[in-house]
Amino acid sequence: MGRTTPTVKQKIDSISxxxxxxxxxxxxxxKNLFRQMLSLGRLHAPDINYSAVDxxxxxxxxxxxxxxxxxxxxxxxx
Amino acid sequence: xxxxxxxSVYGEISGLEIRLRPSRIALxxxxxxxxxxxxxxxxxxxxxxxPHRYISEKAKVLFDLESPESLDPSVPSVxxxxxxxGSEIKKVIIDGRASRTLDNRLYEEIYDRISSSIxxxxxxxxxxxxxxxxxxxxxxxxxxxxxxxxxxxxxxYGQVHYTGERTSIHGKICxxxxxxxxxEAGLPGIMEVSRISNLPLQTASVVTPGTAVSSLEIAEAVxxxxxxxxxxxxxxxxxxxxxxxxxxxxxxTLQPDPGLYWNATEIDFSSMYPSIxxxxxxxxxxxxxxxxxxPGLGYSIKSSPKGFLSxxxxxxxxxxxxxxxxxxxxxxxxxxxxxxxxxxxxxFGYTGYKNAKFGKIEIHESITAIGxxxxxxxxxxxxxxxxxxxxGIVDSLWVSGGGNVDELLKRIKERTRIDIVIDxxxxxxxFPPARNGYGSPxxxxxxxxxxxxxxxxxxxxxxxxxxxxxxxxRDAASIFGSCISDAEVFAKRSDxxxxxxxxxxxxxxxxTEDLTISFHITxxxxxxxxxxxxxxxxxxxKKAGVExxxxxxxxxxxxxxxxxxxxxxxxxxxYDRVMYxxxxxxxxxPFDFIVKAAELNLTSSANDRKDVLYLSGKxxxxxxxxxxxx
Numbered sequence: 213m214g215r216t217t218p219t220v221k222q223k224i225d226s227i228s229x230x231x232x233x234x235x236x237x238x239x240x241x242x243k244n245l246f247r248q249m250l251s252l253g254r255l256h257a258p259d260i261n262y263s264a265v266d267x268x269x270x271x272x273x274x275x276x277x278x279x280x281x282x283x284x285x286x287x288x289x290x
Numbered sequence: 291x292x293x294x295x296x297x298s299v300y301g302e303i304s305g306l307e308i309r310l311r312p313s314r315i316a317l318x319x320x321x322x323x324x325x326x327x328x329x330x331x332x333x334x335x336x337x338x339x340x341p342h343r344y345i346s347e348k349a350k351v352l353f354d355l356e357s358p359e360s361l362d363p364s365v366p367s368v369x370x371x372x373x374x375x376g377s378e379i380k381k382v383i384i385d386g387r388a389s390r391t392l393d394n395r396l397y398e399e400i401y402d403r404i405s406s407s408i409x410x411x412x413x414x415x416x417x418x419x420x421x422x423x424x425x426x427x428x429x430x431x432x433x434x435x436x437x438x439x440x441x442x443x444x445x446x447y448g449q450v451h452y453t454g455e456r457t458s459i460h461g462k463i464c465x466x467x468x469x470x471x472x473x474e475a476g477l478p479g480i481m482e483v484s485r486i487s488n489l490p491l492q493t494a495s496v497v498t499p500g501t502a503v504s505s506l507e508i509a510e511a512v513x514x515x516x517x518x519x520x521x522x523x524x525x526x527x528x529x530x531x532x533x534x535x536x537x538x539x540x541x542x543t544l545q546p547d548p549g550l551y552w553n554a555t556e557i558d559f560s561s562m563y564p565s566i567x568x569x570x571x572x573x574x575x576x577x578x579x580x581x582x583x584x585p586g587l588g589y590s591i592k593s594s595p596k597g598f599l600s601x602x603x604x605x606x607x608x609x610x611x612x613x614x615x616x617x618x619x620x621x622x623x624x625x626x627x628x629x630x631x632x633x634x635x636x637x638f639g640y641t642g643y644k645n646a647k648f649g650k651i652e653i654h655e656s657i658t659a660i661g662x663x664x665x666x667x668x669x670x671x672x673x674x675x676x677x678x679x680x681x682g683i684v685d686s687l688w689v690s691g692g693g694n695v696d697e698l699l700k701r702i703k704e705r706t707r708i709d710i711v712i713d714x715x716x717x718x719x720x721f722p723p724a725r726n727g728y729g730s731p732x733x734x735x736x737x738x739x740x741x742x743x744x745x746x747x748x749x750x751x752x753x754x755x756x757x758x759x760x761x762x763x764r765d766a767a768s769i770f771g772s773c774i775s776d777a778e779v780f781a782k783r784s785d786x787x788x789x790x791x792x793x794x795x796x797x798x799x800x801x802t803e804d805l806t807i808s809f810h811i812t813x814x815x816x817x818x819x820x821x822x823x824x825x826x827x828x829x830x831x832k833k834a835g836v837e838x839x840x841x842x843x844x845x846x847x848x849x850x851x852x853x854x855x856x857x858x859x860x861x862x863x864x865y866d867r868v869m870y871x872x873x874x875x876x877x878x879x880p881f882d883f884i885v886k887a888a889e890l891n892l893t894s895s896a897n898d899r900k901d902v903l904y905l906s907g908k909x910x911x912x913x914x915x916x917x918x919x920x
Binding site: 217219251254255257258261262264 | 534535536538539540542543544545586662666727728
């Protein structure tokens with residue numbers, strides 16, 4: 213008994229850790245912003261799990277989707 | 291010996307039947323194994339427990355009841371629980387009555403009670419019960435013949451457990467008070483397990499619920515004349531990597547947005563996975579060339595005739611649903627319900643166990659796939675009816691907003707064919723954020739409409755948290771218990787601050803009972819790779835000559851976390867003030883969040899609340915950033 217493949221959350225952690233290394237050479241402001249952007253990818257872990265799409269793809273799509281929502285809503289509307 | 295046709299779970303097979311005295315079966319089995327033909331033949335019914343097989347073949351039932359509502363037969367029993375301090379017996383609790391004087395009179399009473407009882411419930415923690423029996427036998431009272439078997443560490447569902455040493459008294463049924471089923475469901479629970487699995491009472495008290503389910507399946511196979519393989523020979527079918535990724539998943543778990551929600555309802559599928567096995571006819575022999583496909587996986591399943599596994603579990607499921615419906619009427623029904631619930635819970639896991647006689651991984655995968663589909667159906671129906679879906683975990687869904695919940699349940703049941711009921715109705719429910727700032731699927735505190743709380747995942751529910759933190763959370767919860775609006779919650783912030791100050795002051799003069807932490811040991815000291823507090827405690831104990839086994843718990847007050855100093859004397863010498871203060875402050879967090887969440891509800895729209903929660907930077911290790919300025 214037991215799982216053969218990592219869970220989506222485990223995979224997302226690993227992808228996020230890997231990508232966060234990209235921020236290491238950035239300046240403090242950019243690094244902070246970059247981390248926040250990466251964190252948006254975690255918001256749709258259940259959706260990625262349910263759809264069974266490739267986790268890395270799902271993670272990036274989640275970030276794009278959250279950014280799309282921000283762009284569409286726009287700050288001024290709120 | 292003769293040739294003939296017999297039935298396996300997959301249909302009729304021809305073979306050679308050898309009839310033997312039960313005592314010879316193991317010999318023949320060993321001979322076949324050693325002769326090198328083990329892989330060339332399929333061996334059936336060669337490793338069955340003889341009494342279990344006899345009871346099953348003769349269709350007998352242990353502790354049989356006239357009707358399901360009948361109570362258990364009355365069996366003379368006694369409970370003897372020695373309480374130790376270190377290795378010394380301080381008192382003995384006999385049927386709930388404590389005796390502190392360990393004199394001849396007490397030993398005579400123990401002897402008389404054991405002699406006149408059939409069931410002996412005992413606790414042999416730190417060998418207390420066997421010390422008691424040794425002492426009794428050394429006095430001129432009478433002799434109790436007993437034997438002991440060693441304890442063992444085992445892992446189940448990712449958790450390390452330890453079963454203590456067991457004592458058997460000749461001619462008596464001995465039940466360990468720390469046995470899983472007894473601790474969960476008492477004697478009525480063990481009797482129910484015995485009744486449904488055909489396992490003798492003492493065995494039923496010792497085995498895990500998984501073994502009880504396995505015995506139930508074997509009993510059903512024996513009764514139906516189905517051969518039981520001695521070796522599991524039902525391997526996983528080859529599958530592509532993409533199918534493995536698709537199929538090797540558990541239940542659907544959502545990620546709640548942290549926040550405070552009002553007028554929420556929790557609905558639960560009743561015994562979801564066993565119901566799926568029964569209603570969707572999931573059994574190894576039903577896989578392939580079927581008349582329906584498993585959603586998301588495409589496995590083909592035959593919906594008729596009734597498969598072996600669904601037949602074996604049907605009675606268990608119906609029985610559990612019956613006792614669940616009447617559990618409020620008598621404690622015995624409630625205990626039977628708990629015991630059956632545990633058996634049902636493990637019945638699903640057992641389908642994926644590599645050595646399960648009637649397990650098959652594709653069936654295991656199909657169960658979780660149908661479970662994910664069923665929860666998604668529930669989510670869809672809830673949204674169609676205008677409910678807001680707050681959270682969902684495998685078989686439970688939290689919804690809020692106006693709507694007819696009974697109608698929702700009806701629609702979900704119609705589509706999924708699985709019973710679904712209201713578990714709790716909440717005046718409010720709080721989903722606090724995890725330490726990374728995201729919603730935590732397993733942590734919440736809800737104030738039910740009947741005035742009781744349902745709490746999961748907070749310190750109050752954890753064993754490794756000092757009592758002072760749990761007391762704080764109890765008191766803090768009661769501050770908000772009567773609130774019926776965000777404004778009322780927000781108005782209680784000063785009461786909360788006052789309570790926090792009170793507890794910080796209380797910490798300064800806290801006693802041992804407030805500060806003791808129960809450490810759960812998960813491995814041997816040398817196996818710890820990080821020098822955790824638990825490892826430091828184990829090292830100290832080892833130096834003092836105390837050996838602990840993985841799965842055991844050890845209680846201590848932390849005196850100096852860095853240098854690994856602990857107090858187990860109970861005298862309250864000192865404690866690590868920095869560590870305890872931090873721990874207490876962490877237990878404040880969910881209640882700080884309830885005020886913050888109420889404030890957010892009062893001041894922001896739903897979208898803004900999400901922005902504040904997710905972009906406020908806590909989880910991103912940064913300051914509040916404005917992602918809109920681009």
